[in-house]
Amino acid sequence: MNNITYLLLFFFILLSTKAYSLTDCNNADINNTCIQVMVKNKTGELLKDVVVYLEPLDGQILAKQSEKVIISQVDKSFAPYISVSQVNSDVSFANKDNITHHIYSVGGDNNFSFKVRAGETNSSPTFGHTAEVAMGCNIHDWMSGYLLVVNTPYFDKTDEQGVARFNITEKGSYNVIVWHPQMQSENNRIQKKVIVSASAVISFQLNNQMADIPLQENDEDFDFLSDY
């Protein structure tokens, strides 16, 4: 991933934090409870881009998250690598490259397959159930991406400090789940049950060493069609 991608990512996070207050813990609202979830790897290092989400256990009614999720294809790779969306949310696949991608997912309930041309966006797949959706491109074998479909609006990925923040309005017990496709844990997740009453910091430490996050690169590096 090059610097531009990181830069874009940062802007998006900024945008999403501005529009969405659920993860903003700076609001000193007395009704808000700020839960901070910290994820460390087995050796104690803070991990970023690990999905954290909270599932209500007491039947709390949660507002639906309204932001759209955009999964881009940039430089023949999924950006971001991991995306999270709530059930029935809109998910768009935006092709930022100048070539066609054939995006698909098989082997689950959410099988989809479509071609998206350069610069176009496809929003055809719908995700009505919670699922781990593994995605690939049929043309570019090395492309790999994940979409975690959750049934809660409270989801986020840890930031550079390895922290994900949630502004919980509905108090009660929640299941705090940490998920990453390379986590090497059962079902790729570890979880904790937490009673949300006041602001708290929850730490997770992985039991196993994380697997390498695949580099989405063509190891052949053919260049005979420079405009391909």
Place this chain on the structure above:
Amino acid sequence: MKSLQNKIFLFFVLLLLMVQAIALWTLYSGNQNQEAAEINNRLTTAKTIFTELFHRRLDYLAAFAETAAKDYGLKEVFNDDTRSLLVALNNHRKRIDADLVMAISAEGLITGQLQRNFINNERSKINQGLERGTQFRFIDWLDSGQSSHLYIIDESLYQLSLSPVTVGTKTLGWIAFGFQIDERLAIEFMNITNLKTDFIIKSGTEWRLVASSSENAKSTEELALSETVIQGIIPEKYIATHSLITEFDEQELGVVMYGLRANFVALLQEQWWRFLILAALTLFVSLTSAYLIAASISRPIKRLVAQAKVIASGDYQQTITLHDNNEIGQLADEFNHMQAAVLQREEAITHYGNHDPLTDLPNRNALNKLLKSRTEQEKPFIILHLNLSRLKDVNDTLGHDVGDEVIKELASRLHSLYQKKGIEELLHLGADEFVLLANSIDTHINIDETVAQIQAVLEPVFDYQGISLQLQVRIGVAISPEHSRAPKVLLQMADTALHHTRDTGKLVQVYQSDLDVNTVERLNLINDLKKAIPAGELELHFQPKMNLKNRVVTHVEALVRWKHPTLGMIPPDDFIHIAEQTGQIKALTRWVFTTSLAQFNTWKTLGIELNIAINISAENLKEADFYDFICQALMCANVPAAKVTLEVTESSVVEDPKSAIKLLSQFKERGFKISIDDYGTGYSSLAQLKQLPVHELKIDKSFVQRLEQDIDDQIIVRSTIELAHNMGLYVVAEGIEDKFSLSWLTDHGCELAQGYYISKPKPAIELTPWLLAQLNIEETKDIM
């Protein structure tokens, strides 16, 4: 075995055999090496091919599996219903005609499997695999990076390749393709390598035969063989190699490739046979040529050997021709040269053998041959034996070189007579002796004529380096067949005649029989005389000497007679001379002496006392111990010296008068009587006579025998008697043969007489009665 031919042949045979043996051995070992290399090569190649083939199949499978795993169509149906999945699997399977295809879920469950089953050798059918729905047995394969494996389903063994089916990084499951390891592979392999192929697998502890290229092979035998080969033990009749393909999950696949050694070496063996035949053939050919070469070398040599034998036998006329231009031909040429040279030398030697080196005239050998041929042919001829006078003088004074020149001059002068006027042959016997052979039509005229011719030719003075030499020859002549038919005898006669010329001073002498002194008989006599004395062949005869005054026998002369066993009685004139010349006179005289003295004593016992006169020769006078011997003998016999008279001839004193006189004086001093024998016939001088210490003088019989007829003899005898008396000697007359002589000598005062008229010389035995009778007459006279 010693013959050169055999040696050469054997040598060649051995050499050839050795060469052939070395060649064959080299070939053989080369062959062996080649064989081994070929086999090794073959096996290595087979092994390499197998390994390559095996891995190519795996690589192929792996590549295909990877490609198939990325197929979207497959991904779509991967988790779908079985039917779609199986169809998709088969589609892929068909593309590489795999024997096995499997789909394994992410949980390790075999969701789809298709296997090829053989109905018979040719037809097969794809059926659903036996493991469908079961858990895949080798989960660890799925997780490991290695994609190629050996996989067994029941009895079937497969080469398997796995590849993960992914969506991005998420693994949906695995897809696997396999090729079966079975008879097809084995046979395919056998067709490539021409080696029988067995596949055996070991899972656990025991090997199991998976497949074999041999049809109808007993699996236990194949398995057993394969097992031993895997262990590295290869039976002699096979060539084999093996390969082990080990799995990390402890399965071992063994591949054994083998073949009958005989098949592979068959070609080489065939080659080998060809070589052997060729070798045998070349050996045969080379042996034959060896034999021929040996023969060709030894044949001319044999001929040369034969030729050498011919030459050795003395035949120098046959030459040998060899048609070789090589060394042997050269040898033959040299042989011929040698032969010619030998012949030449032999001729030269013969020439030198038959010719005198100085004058190159035929020599004594040639003469013998000539004479032999002439006498055999019975041709009459004359031999003239010439002797060059005074050659010794010339040699001594002027040197032998001049002498040789003289001889050569004589030869050349005589040569001018050669072939002329009846002189048929001229020969040079050596030094100063030449022989002429003349024909004899009229013998005596021829001789005279020939001699005259010779004289004429020799007359001119020979002028040599300023010295004038006169050539003079003496000639002895013998005539054939008149004188003899025998060559040797003729020569002898001529020689004798020649010798006679020396004695007489004549220049020419024709042989007469009375010249013959030097006969063979004479030589024999010399030898016989040596034996005569000890053999008792000598006899002493005595001739009485009568005193003319009183007609009494007072003296006897001892005369030796030789009774030769074969020749009879040999007169002393013959053998005394010989005895003197051969040094036997000493023994003779001594014998005479001792015998005479013995006889004296014998007579003395009978009352006869006579003076015995013994002849002494000049040789005796020269003997150093003569005096001592005589005296010794005398004393031994106890005979008074006065009873012994020593008769010496005038000539015997002449040689060395001084010592003769001295010796005789000694004898006289001792008391012996000395007598001069044969007075008047030899060399004598009155001066000598005056000096000689003699008592008696004996007149030779030649003066006495014809006293009655010859007045001159009477004068001589009378004068001699008077002379003797005047010198104080008494006289003995020899050779009285008649009464006249007896009375005449008595009248003229001769003291003693000796002769046949009185008595012949007789042996003592015979004489003794006569002597006794004489004494009786005397006695009776005295009495009367």
